[in-house]
Structures are given as C-alpha cells and as structure tokens.
Amino acid sequence: MLPRQELTKAKRIVIKVGTSTLNYDTGKLNISRIEHLVRELSDLANQGKEIILVSSGAVGAGLERMKKNTRPASIPEKQAMAAVGQGILMHIYEKLFAEYDQIVAQVLLTKENSRQYSQYINSRNALMALLSMGVIPIINENDAVAVDELKIGDNDTLSATVATLVDADALIILSDIDGLYTANPSKDKNAKLLHEVPHITPEIENMAGGAGTSMGTGGMSTKIKAAKIAINSGCTMVIASGSEHDVLRRLLKGEELGTIFPAKETHLKQRKSWLAFGKQIAGDIIVDKGCEKAVLSGSSLLAVGILAIAGEFKQGNTVRILSQSGREIARGSVNYSSQTLQKLKGLHSDEFKNILLDNSPIFDEAVHRDNMVIMV
Numbered sequence: 001m002l003p004r005q006e007l008t009k010a011k012r013i014v015i016k017v018g019t020s021t022l023n024y025d026t027g028k029l030n031i032s033r034i035e036h037l038v039r040e041l042s043d044l045a046n047q048g049k050e051i052i053l054v055s056s057g058a059v060g061a062g063l064e065r066m067k068k069n070t071r072p073a074s075i076p077e078k079q080a081m082a083a084v085g086q087g088i089l090m091h092i093y094e095k096l097f098a099e100y101d102q103i104v105a106q107v108l109l110t111k112e113n114s115r116q117y118s119q120y121i122n123s124r125n126a127l128m129a130l131l132s133m134g135v136i137p138i139i140n141e142n143d144a145v146a147v148d149e150l151k152i153g154d155n156d157t158l159s160a161t162v163a164t165l166v167d168a169d170a171l172i173i174l175s176d177i178d179g180l181y182t183a184n185p186s187k188d189k190n191a192k193l194l195h196e197v198p199h200i201t202p203e204i205e206n207m208a209g210g211a212g213t214s215m216g217t218g219g220m221s222t223k224i225k226a227a228k229i230a231i232n233s234g235c236t237m238v239i240a241s242g243s244e245h246d247v248l249r250r251l252l253k254g255e256e257l258g259t260i261f262p263a264k265e266t267h268l269k270q271r272k273s274w275l276a277f278g279k280q281i282a283g284d285i286i287v288d289k290g291c292e293k294a295v296l297s298g299s300s301l302l303a304v305g306i307l308a309i310a311g312e313f314k315q316g317n318t319v320r321i322l323s324q325s326g327r328e329i330a331r332g333s334v335n336y337s338s339q340t341l342q343k344l345k346g347l348h349s350d351e352f353k354n355i356l357l358d359n360s361p362i363f364d365e366a367v368h369r370d371n372m373v374i375m376v
C-alpha cells in the first residue's frame with residue numbers, strides 16, 4: 001500500500017505541535033490556532049482514533065506570562081519559565097477540550113523514564129490505560145527536573161520516543177513550515193519541498209538545518225532525528241504545517257501535504273526499540289567496510305572487524321556502531337567493556353583466550369545480532 005494510503009488506516013496517532021505553531025512571532029499564544037487544533041483532535045477522537053498530543057509551548061507561555069520577549073539563556077531560568085507556562089498551557093487545553101466533552105491528561109516525561117526498562121514499561125502502561133479510556137494524553141518534557149543529562153532535549157525526539165513507546169501507527173509533526181525542503185528556505189530561495197523521503201540518507205540529513213525562529217528549538221535536524229526513531233519502530237512520520245487548514249483531517253484522508261517518511265517494514269519488538277531508543281549511548285565502535293556489510297546484512301558484530309573504540313563503556317551498555325565515514329549503522333548492547341575491546345579489536349575469537357587471562361566469559365561476538373538494531 002502507498003504510504004499516503006497507509007495514513008488513512010492509522011488508528012493510534014501521535015501529534016506533535018511546536019512552539020512556532022502555538023505562538024505568534026510576537027511571542028503571544030496563537031489562540032485561534034490552538035482552538036482549531038483542539039477541534040480537529042477532538043473530532044479524530046470522536047472517530048475512534050487514539051490520539052496523543054505532544055505539545056511544546058510551556059517556555060513560550062511562561063515568557064508571555066512573565067512579560068519577557070526573549071528566551072532565557074540559563075537553564076534554571078528556562079526551567080522556571082516552563083514551570084510557569086506548563087500550567088497555563090494545560091489550563092487552556094483543558095478548557096478548550098472540555099467544549100467538546102473530551103477528557104485530557106497531563107503526562108510529563110524525562111529521559112530517566114526511558115532509561116530503565118521498568119520505567120519505560122510503566123510509562124507505556126499509563127499511556128495505554130489513558131488511551132483505552134478515550135482520554136487524550138498531553139505530553140511535554142518535565143522541564144523543571146530535566147537538566148542536561150536527563151533531558152530528552154527537544155520535543156521532536158520526545159514525540160518519536162512516545163510513538164515508539166505506544167506502538168503508534170503515525171507520528172505527525174506540525175511546524176511553522178510545510179515540510180522538509182532541499183535546504184533551509186529562509187536562507188535558500190531555490191529550496192524545494194520534498195513530498196516523500198523513502199530513505200534517510202546522509203544527503204537528507206545535510207539538508208536539515210536549525211530552528212527558524214527564536215522560539216523554536218532544533219529546527220529540521222531534530223525532526224530528521226525523530227523520523228529515524230519513528231520509521232525504525234514501524235511508525236510512519238509526516239512533517240506538515242500547523243497553519244494549513246484542516247491539516248490533520250486532510251492528511252489522514254491521504255492528501256499529499258507535507259513530507260512523509262514511510263515506516264520501515266521491520267517492526268522492532270518492544271525490547272529492541274527500548275535498546276535502540278530508550279537507553280543512553282555509552283560509546284562508539286568504528287568498524288571496517290567488510291564488517292559494516294556483514295552487520296547490515298544481519299550478522300553479529302565480531303571484534304575482527306573493529307577499527308577503533310570511542311568513549312568508555314561497560315559490558316551491557318548500549319553503543320553505536322559507526323562506519324569508517326562516521327555514519328551510524330546500528331546500535332546495540334555490547335558484550336565487552338571498552339577497555340577489553342581495545343585489546344580484542346582486530347582479533348578472531350579463538351585468539352581471545354590469550355588476551356582474556358582471567359576467567360571472564362568469552363563471547364564470540366562483540367555485539368550479538370539479537371541485541372542489535374540496524375539504524376539505516
């Protein structure tokens with residue numbers, strides 16, 4: 001089935017709306033757009049679709065309330081603005097959704113919630129319970145507690161993590177632009193809109209630039225990062241304009257709006273998606289061309305193909321597997337620490353016993369294919 005047609009069948013849908021869509025350039029909330037969004041989402045829920053809204057805008061709403069017109073530079077100030085704004089945002093949503101008799105719930109997440117498998121499953125259970133009750137969860141990052149290493153970092157990535165968590169059929173990212181262009185259109189007047197991106201190649205990644213306004217964060221590059229997560233988890237993603245009339249209804253009828261990133265056929269099992277997207281990356285393993293080919297065709301990663309190791313990691317940590325050119329081809333749970341792998345790299349497993357003098361278990365594979373997820 002064509003990817004646009006697939007969208008017409010989507011039942012569980014995550015919709016992400018960015019600050020640049022929720023706010024005017026003045027920094028004030030775009031009330032009529034929020035009203036329209038709420039109307040469209042309630043209508044989709046009435047059709048029996050399961051809807052999750054990932055909404056940015058807390059910092060923006062906080063800034064407006066505190067009468068500031070530039071995003072603060074320091075993290076504590078940003079956190080303070082988000083804390084002021086999140087309540088305002090929820091109050092608006094609660095009030096508007098109530099007009100359509102639609103119940104909503106606030107869910108605030110951090111990376112911590114996906115790092116531990118038990119917490120990952122707990123968040124999934126809570127979201128599934130809300131969906132089964134016909135409630136629309138409204139998700140944002142828990143900005144007040146999520147400093148640096150706890151931060152998911154941007155709501156594009158958060159929305160893709162959520163889509164993976166709940167096995168969503170589609171992720172729709174609404175922005176202030178109608179999709180991915182061949183270059184940043186604010187800088188290149190000849191940039192053209194791409195209607196479909198069948199594969200995320202390095203060229204596609206290079207097209208994506210940073211945020212367009214002082215309000216938005218991440219720009220297209222975080223949306224491409226989100227697309228990688230979503231499509232590898234079997235979820236089709238679309239980037240479309242939040243200002244396009246009836247954008248959600250039209251997209252879900254198969255209309256060619258925005259840029260579509262079709263889901264990959266292979267749907268990762270829960271544990272594999274957690275492995276790939278839930279856990280923190282502890283380091284990198286750089287492999288030679290032969291090893292890259294073997295990994296991409298489904299083999300385990302053997303030490304003989306390892307050229308170099310970056311970072312310090314322990315056995316069981318998640319590492320990225322990179323090609324010689326630095327492109328991530330896979331990630332997985334590693335059988336040896338970085339210290340041990342430094343000694344084993346380039347060797348065949350029958351040579352390991354000369355190196356591993358202690359009685360530590362000898363694995364043939366540095367990363368077993370069952371604990372590995374292909375990322376291209």
Ligand SMILES: Nc1ncnc2c1ncn2[C@@H]1O[C@H](COP(=O)(O)OP(=O)(O)O)[C@@H](O)[C@H]1O
Pocket residue numbers: 017018019020021174175176177179180181182183184185186207208209210211212213215216217218219220221
């Ligand atoms: N290749 C590209 N195609 C489209 N937009 C791009 C591209 N590269 C950078 N951008 C910028 O990304 C912006 C959207 O991201 P962002 O400002 O973070 O908004 P949001 O708040 O919706 O996340 C666009 O307005 C545009 O200026």
Ligand SMILES: N[C@@H](CCC(=O)OP(=O)(O)O)C(=O)O
Pocket residue numbers: 017018019020055056057058059060082140141143153154155156215216217218219
């Ligand atoms: N958690 C922050 C959103 C951060 C973010 O990713 O913003 P955006 O790029 O507008 O989606 C907030 O609510 O302001």
